[in-house]
Amino acid sequence: MADPMKIRANVTGDTTEVKVLMSHEMETGQRKDAQGKTIPAWFIQSVTATWNGNTVLAAQWGPAVSKNPFLSFKFKGGAKGDKVLITWVDNRGDKRTDEATIA
Amino acid sequence: MRTFVAPGMGTLLGAALLATALGGAAVAPALLAQSSAVDEIAKYRAALQDGNPAELWEARGEGIWKQKRGPKQASLEQCDLGLGPGVVKGAYAQLPRNFADADRVMDLETRLLWCMATLQGFSDADSRKQLFGNGNERKSDMEAIVAYVTSESRGVPMNVGLANPKAAEMYRIGERIFYFRGGPHDFGCVTCHGDDAKRIRLQDLPNLTTKEGAQKAYTTWPAYRVSQGELRSFQWRLYDCFRQQRFPELVFGSDASIALTMFLARNANGAPFDAPAIKR
Amino acid sequence: MNATTKLAVTFVVMAMVGCAMGPSKEETAAKASAMLKTSFKANGQAGLDRLDQDETQRVCSALDGNAPSKEVAERIEKLNLATIKDPADGKFLGDWKNGEKIAQEGRGKQFSDDPAGPVGANCYACHQLAPQELSYGTIGPSLYQFAKLRGYGVDTQRYAYGKIYNPDAYAACSNMPRFGHNGILTEQQIKDVTALLMDPASPVNK
Numbered sequence: 396m397a398d399p400m401k402i403r404a405n406v407t408g409d410t411t412e413v414k415v416l417m418s419h420e421m422e423t424g425q426r427k428d429a430q431g432k433t434i435p436a437w438f439i440q441s442v443t444a445t446w447n448g449n450t451v452l453a454a455q456w457g458p459a460v461s462k463n464p465f466l467s468f469k470f471k472g473g474a475k476g477d478k479v480l481i482t483w484v485d486n487r488g489d490k491r492t493d494e495a496t497i498a
Numbered sequence: 499m500r501t502f503v504a505p506g507m508g509t510l511l512g513a514a515l516l517a518t519a520l521g522g523a524a525v526a527p528a529l530l531a532q533s534s535a536v537d538e539i540a541k542y543r544a545a546l547q548d549g550n551p552a553e554l555w556e557a558r559g560e561g562i563w564k565q566k567r568g569p570k571q572a573s574l575e576q577c578d579l580g581l582g583p584g585v586v587k588g589a590y591a592q593l594p595r596n597f598a599d600a601d602r603v604m605d606l607e608t609r610l611l612w613c614m615a616t617l618q619g620f621s622d623a624d625s626r627k628q629l630f631g632n633g634n635e636r637k638s639d640m641e642a643i644v645a646y647v648t649s650e651s652r653g654v655p656m657n658v659g660l661a662n663p664k665a666a667e668m669y670r671i672g673e674r675i676f677y678f679r680g681g682p683h684d685f686g687c688v689t690c691h692g693d694d695a696k697r698i699r700l701q702d703l704p705n706l707t708t709k710e711g712a713q714k715a716y717t718t719w720p721a722y723r724v725s726q727g728e729l730r731s732f733q734w735r736l737y738d739c740f741r742q743q744r745f746p747e748l749v750f751g752s753d754a755s756i757a758l759t760m761f762l763a764r765n766a767n768g769a770p771f772d773a774p775a776i777k778r
Numbered sequence: 779m780n781a782t783t784k785l786a787v788t789f790v791v792m793a794m795v796g797c798a799m800g801p802s803k804e805e806t807a808a809k810a811s812a813m814l815k816t817s818f819k820a821n822g823q824a825g826l827d828r829l830d831q832d833e834t835q836r837v838c839s840a841l842d843g844n845a846p847s848k849e850v851a852e853r854i855e856k857l858n859l860a861t862i863k864d865p866a867d868g869k870f871l872g873d874w875k876n877g878e879k880i881a882q883e884g885r886g887k888q889f890s891d892d893p894a895g896p897v898g899a900n901c902y903a904c905h906q907l908a909p910q911e912l913s914y915g916t917i918g919p920s921l922y923q924f925a926k927l928r929g930y931g932v933d934t935q936r937y938a939y940g941k942i943y944n945p946d947a948y949a950a951c952s953n954m955p956r957f958g959h960n961g962i963l964t965e966q967q968i969k970d971v972t973a974l975l976m977d978p979a980s981p982v983n984k
Binding site for chain 3 (some may be wrong): 667670674677679680682684685689692693698700739742747748749755
């Protein structure tokens with residue numbers, strides 16, 4: 396089970412800025428171990444962010460994103476106390492959802 | 499049998515002066531390109547500051563600290579890091595220190611091993627199972643706890659004391675170790691960390707023999723090492739330095755590691771602790 | 779108080795004064811050496827014997843990073859000069875292209891290194907050499923235009939070879955490893971690195 400994400404969400408005027416730190420190996424599938432065997436690919440393939448049930452961000456990621464990714468984005472809307480949910484799904488089918496309250 | 503006679507001193511001196519003049523002019527284009535490489539790395543470092551993955555270790559470490567574990571099914575919440583049982587805030591800024599119950603000087607990691615043994619009943623072998631993390635499937639609990647405990651000293655000025663005779667002795671021994679030249683490469687800590695404004699390849703090196711250098715260096719460990727993809731502690735930093743010095747393997751929490759940490763931590767006194775940080 | 783008691787009192791007082799002044803640097807150094815032996819473990823090709831210091835290492839460790847006195851420097855340089863073995867065929871220059879590879883190679887002799895794997899001199903860790911390489915260190919002086927500035931003659935070749943073989947022969951307590959004397963590089967490798975510095979065709983001299 397992956398570590399929980401660290402999510403911070405702050406609203407200024409009509410814009411909410413969200414910063415997410417995810418714990419994930421993000422293995423590209425192109426590295427080889429000391430014995431020469433390819434280390435299997437293991438990376439987040441999709442990220443979704445919702446606010447009050449509305450999708451505000453949908454992303455498709457690939458192996459170019461580095462280990463323990465940091466994602467920062469803004470969306471129009473949001474108010475103090477609203478919930479933002481972030482979900483990621485990786486190529487193994489593992490997923491994780493964490494939520495934060497907009498400050 | 500070799501006997502070498504240097505070319506006439508005058509010629510050598512002249513050549514040296516010529517070298518400085520010519521060297522400066524001739525490498526100017528290369529220097530310009532090189533200083534922009536160093537600038538780009540500085541920009542990269544600045545961009546890294548936001549979203550330090552070390553926070554993930556801090557959160558996990560806090561959870562482990564509070565969790566009932568081991569044969570005694572106890573948490574670490576009664577662990578005395580020097581400011582009283584369970585007092586975490588500000589504790590790291592005063593380590594290493596002598597502990598009466600153990601009758602020895604300990605740094606954070608050795609004290610944690612102590613608490614894991616005495617409070618939780620872990621065997622030495624079990625508590626040393628995965629000291630350095632190696633990916634999400636081989637996480638280090640020790641590194642997570644170190645991240646949490648050190649984060650609780652952020653902003654606190656370094657304040658390592660030498661009033662205790664054992665602590666003072668460890669400082670003196672740590673200083674000797676710092677200057678100890680050995681191994682097939684004749685390296686000592688001083689080889690790389692004994693002068694101002696030096697670098698290995700493009701990695702700047704702190705001068706650990708000065709207060710400023712020791713302060714800047716010691717207050718930024720532990721750190722998330724991007725190149726490692728892991729949160730690394732000061733014990734790891736010493737282990738990896740000695741590996742690159744071509745020494746044998748430094749034992750985790752050994753007396754030499756504590757003595758060296760004592761020397762460097764004390765030299766950093768006065769500076770606000772600013773970790774867990776992020777490094778390349 | 780009789781003579782014996784006076785003597786005993788003197789010794790006690792001297793001992794107390796000694797304690798108040800703290801242990802000598804030599805005493806602490808001995809403690810440090812003993813502590814190191816129990817704080818390390820053998821791993822791979824790195825045995826505990828690597829913690830045994832030779833005369834040069836022992837003397838240089840006591841300087842606390844300061845330059846040695848003239849007398850000490852002369853003694854250290856003399857004993858290290860005596861260790862230099864010139865190449866068997868009398869030729870100091872090897873292949874500079876190989877020399878560049880050796881200068882770039884940072885592996886060798888670490889406990890994490892395969893003992894059968896490549897061993898380099900890692901020159902670029904501390905020195906500038908070929909101008910095309912921007913990623914160079916500054917622990918040592920720039921070696922750019924080494925022979926161009928000093929001359930291409932055999933005396934300079936001999937000096938460069940000797941310097942790589944045993945830098946302490948020319949600069950007591952040098953930060954630079956004794957690549958030949960300590961068995962890091964082979965004779966051929968030292969010739970190749972000498973060529974990197976001395977060959978007119980080497981990028982170092984362009």
